[in-house]
Every structure is written in C-alpha cells, then in structure tokens.
Amino acid sequence: MANTVIGSTIVIDGEISGEEDLTVLGTVKGRIGLREHIHVEPTGVIEANIETATITVEGTVTGDIHATERAELKSNCRVVGDIRAPRILIADGASFKGNVDMEG
Amino acid sequence: MPPSTTIGPTLHVRGRILGEEDLRIEGRVDGAIELSETLIVEESGIVVAEVQARDVVVRGIVVGNVTATDSVTLDAGAKLMGDIEAPRVILADGAAFKGSVKVTGAAPRPRARTSAGAKANRSRASAIPRVRAARPEAPVPEQDEPTVVVRRKDVQAAGRGETKAAKKAPPRPAPASAGKATKKKAAKKKVRPKVPSRKKRKVSRR
Numbered sequence: 611m612a613n614t615v616i617g618s619t620i621v622i623d624g625e626i627s628g629e630e631d632l633t634v635l636g637t638v639k640g641r642i643g644l645r646e647h648i649h650v651e652p653t654g655v656i657e658a659n660i661e662t663a664t665i666t667v668e669g670t671v672t673g674d675i676h677a678t679e680r681a682e683l684k685s686n687c688r689v690v691g692d693i694r695a696p697r698i699l700i701a702d703g704a705s706f707k708g709n710v711d712m713e714g
Numbered sequence: 715m716p717p718s719t720t721i722g723p724t725l726h727v728r729g730r731i732l733g734e735e736d737l738r739i740e741g742r743v744d745g746a747i748e749l750s751e752t753l754i755v756e757e758s759g760i761v762v763a764e765v766q767a768r769d770v771v772v773r774g775i776v777v778g779n780v781t782a783t784d785s786v787t788l789d790a791g792a793k794l795m796g797d798i799e800a801p802r803v804i805l806a807d808g809a810a811f812k813g814s815v816k817v818t819g820a821a822p823r824p825r826a827r828t829s830a831g832a833k834a835n836r837s838r839a840s841a842i843p844r845v846r847a848a849r850p851e852a853p854v855p856e857q858d859e860p861t862v863v864v865r866r867k868d869v870q871a872a873g874r875g876e877t878k879a880a881k882k883a884p885p886r887p888a889p890a891s892a893g894k895a896t897k898k899k900a901a902k903k904k905v906r907p908k909v910p911s912r913k914k915r916k917v918s919r920r
Contacts, residue, residue, distance in 0.1 A: 617719030617735045624729010624745055630722045640729055 618653045634669070652686065659691075674708075723758045737767075739774070757791060770800075772809075779813075 613631050616622060620636035627643040634654035642648065644662045654669035664680040667687045675681055677695035685703030694711040718736050721727060725741035734750045739759040747753060749767040759774035766781045772792040780786055782800035790808030799816040 613720070614722035614725050614741070615718065615720050617733065617737075619735045620719050620731065620733035620737065622727060622729060622731050624727060624731075626725065626727050628722065628725035628741065630724045632722075632725070636719070636733070 616654070650687070721759075755792075 613633060614628065616632070616634045616636045616638060618635040622636070622638045623640060625641045625643070626632070626638065629645045631647045631649070632642070632644055633649045633651060634656060635651045636653070637655045637657075639657045641658050642656070642660045642662065646663055648660065648662045648665040650656055650665070650667045650669040650671060652668045656669070656671045657673060659673045660671070660675045660677075662676075663678050664682075665675060665677050666682045666684065667675075667689055668684045670688045672690045674691045675689070675693045675695070677693075679695070680697040680699070681693050681695040682699040683689055683701060683704040683706055685701040686705075687701075688705040690707045692709040692711065693706075696712060698710060698712055700706055718738060719733065720738045721741045721743060723740040727741070727743045727745070729745045731737065731743060731745070731747045731749075733748075736752045736754070737747070737749055738754045738756060739761060740756045741758070742760040742762075744762045746764045747761065747767065751767065752769040752771065753765060753767040754771045755761050755774045755776055757773045761775070762777045764778050764781075765776065768782060768784045769787070770780050770782045770785070771787045771789065772780075772794055773789045774791075775793045777795045779796045780794065780798050780800070782798075784800065785802035785804060786798050786800040787804040788794055788806060788809035788811055790806045792806070792809040792811075794809070794811045795813060797813045797816065798811075799818055801818055803815050803817060805811060
C-alpha cells in the first residue's frame with residue numbers, strides 16, 4: 611500500500627480524504643477522513659477533526675479524533691479534543707485534554 | 715529516515731498546500747499548491763489547482779495555472795490545461811497542453827549557464843582566429859605568400875602586362891614578322907611574362 615507522507619515543512623490547509631496510510635510530519639489544518647492508519651510524528655501538527663480506522667499520535671493534535679478501531683497517544687504527545695474509539699491507549703507522559711468515549 | 719512528501723494515489727486533498735520541500739502527488743489535489751522546491755505530479759496524479767513552485771514536473775494531469783521560478787516540464791503522457799509561466803518550459807513529445815506559455819526572465823541558473831557558455835564561446839571564438847591567424851603567418855612567407863602575392867601581382871601584372879605588352883609588343887615583333895603573327899606573339903607574350911615573373915620573384919625573395 612502506498613504510503614502518504616506530509617513532510618515537515620508542508621502545510622496543508624483543507625480537507626484530506628483517502629484510503630491509505632498517512633504519516634504527518636508537517637502541519638494539517640481542516641479535516642482528515644481516512645479508512646486506514648494515521649501516524650502523527652513528533653514534528654507533526656494537526657489542527658483538524660480526524661476520522662480514521664487507527665491513529666497513533668506522537669506530535670500535536672488539536673481537534674476531535676474519531677477512530678473506528680484504535681487510538682494511541684504516545685508519550686510526549688499533546689492532544690486537545692475529544693477522542694471516540696473502541697480502544698484507546700494513553701501512554702505515560704502523554705498530554706491530553708478532552709473527553710473520552712469508548713462506546714464507539 | 716527523511717521521507718519525501720507524497721500524496722498517495724487514493725488520497726484526495728481539498729485545500730491549500732504550502733511547503734519548502736519536494737512534493738510528489740500520486741493522488742488528487744484540489745485548491746492551491748505553493749512550494750519553494752520541486753512539485754512532481756506523477757502519472758496517477760490529478761491536480762486541479764493554482765500551482766506555484768520552483769520546478770514543476772508533470773506526468774499526470776494538471777488543470778490550472780502553473781507558475782515556476784525555474785522550470786516547468788511536461789513529460790510524455792502529461793496533460794495540462796492552463797497557463798504556464800516560467801523561465802524555462804519543456805514540453806516532451808506526447809504531452810498534451812492547452813493554454814498559453816509565458817517565458818519570463820531567465821532564472822539565475824540557466825542565465826549563468828548561457829552567459830558562461832557564451833563567454834566560453836567568445837573566448838574560443840577569439841582564440842581560434844588567433845590560432846588560425848598564427849598558423850598561416852608562419853608558412854605563408856615560405857610557401858603560400860608568394861603564390862598569393864603573385865596572384866595579386868599577376869592580376870595587376872596581367873592588367874599592366876596587357877597594356878605594356880600591347881605597347882611593347884608591336885615594336886619587338888614588328889621588325890621580325892607582320893600582322894597576324896604579331897597579334898599571336900603578343901598574346902603569347904601576355905602569358906609569358908607572368909611565368910618568369912613568378913620565378914624571378916620567388917627566387918629573389920628566397
């Protein structure tokens with residue numbers, strides 16, 4: 611599966627949709643709708659509502675996260691927003707502010 | 715791992731993309747793209763956007779105006795509908811394009827190339843004549859120059875010779891023979907003086 615990468619100097623202001631993995635090292639503002647995996651690297655900044663199957667956050671996310679399978683917040687990440695997912699992992703050292711809904 | 719930025723084939727971006735690195739588009743982008751580096755629209759890529767970048771390489775489809783500070787390249791299979799503005803525009807065989815092209819002031823890189831090339835050519839051009847000029851000068855005094863000089867003087871001598879021969883000829887042959895013979899001999903004498911004159915000059919110079 612081809613992997614989409616948003617490089618560290620890239621800023622996307624708008625809406626991203628697709629059916630493949632997404633790795634974010636740069637900045638995305640707007641809305642993200644994927645059916646696969648999103649990986650927000652430590653340099654990645656997302657200011658958007660996210661819909662995806664699974665997401666791993668090592669960087670910064672501001673916005674609501676809706677994962678149909680799994681949401682994982684690694685240590686040193688910063689998340690502000692509501693998380694809705696059946697499986698949620700929040701690592702030690704992760705910064706999180708918002709509501710959690712694990713009922714789907 | 716420094717992965718280059720790629721918009722994958724199933725991805726659809728609606729909005730604005732800004733960046734300072736190479737961007738490869740295999741999916742679809744609607745909106746605007748502004749890069750300080752190279753934008754590559756792959757064969758599967760579709761871009762409906764105003765595009766600004768340093769270099770733009772299109773192998774897929776672009777609808778919108780494309781402005782580059784260095785070059786725009788349409789490879790075979792590319793389709794572009796929109797205006798191109800760049801110092802260098804390259805259209806490959808098999809590329810489809812509808813729009814206008816504006817070749818703006820040359821970018822520093824190609825200018826440097828052309829000016830350097832022009833300077834090199836000028837220096838070569840100036841150097842070659844010197845060499846060529848130097849070569850003939852050396853052999854000319856020994857071999858070529860006499861013939862050249864002789865030819866010039868030949869013409870002059872021929873011109874003078876005719877007049878001189880015409881003036882001189884009648885008195886010499888006149889006493890020996892008459893009418894028709896004098897004309898023939900005069901004609902021969904026109905030719906004759908040239909030959910000894912060459913030899914005399916050659917010999918005298920050597």
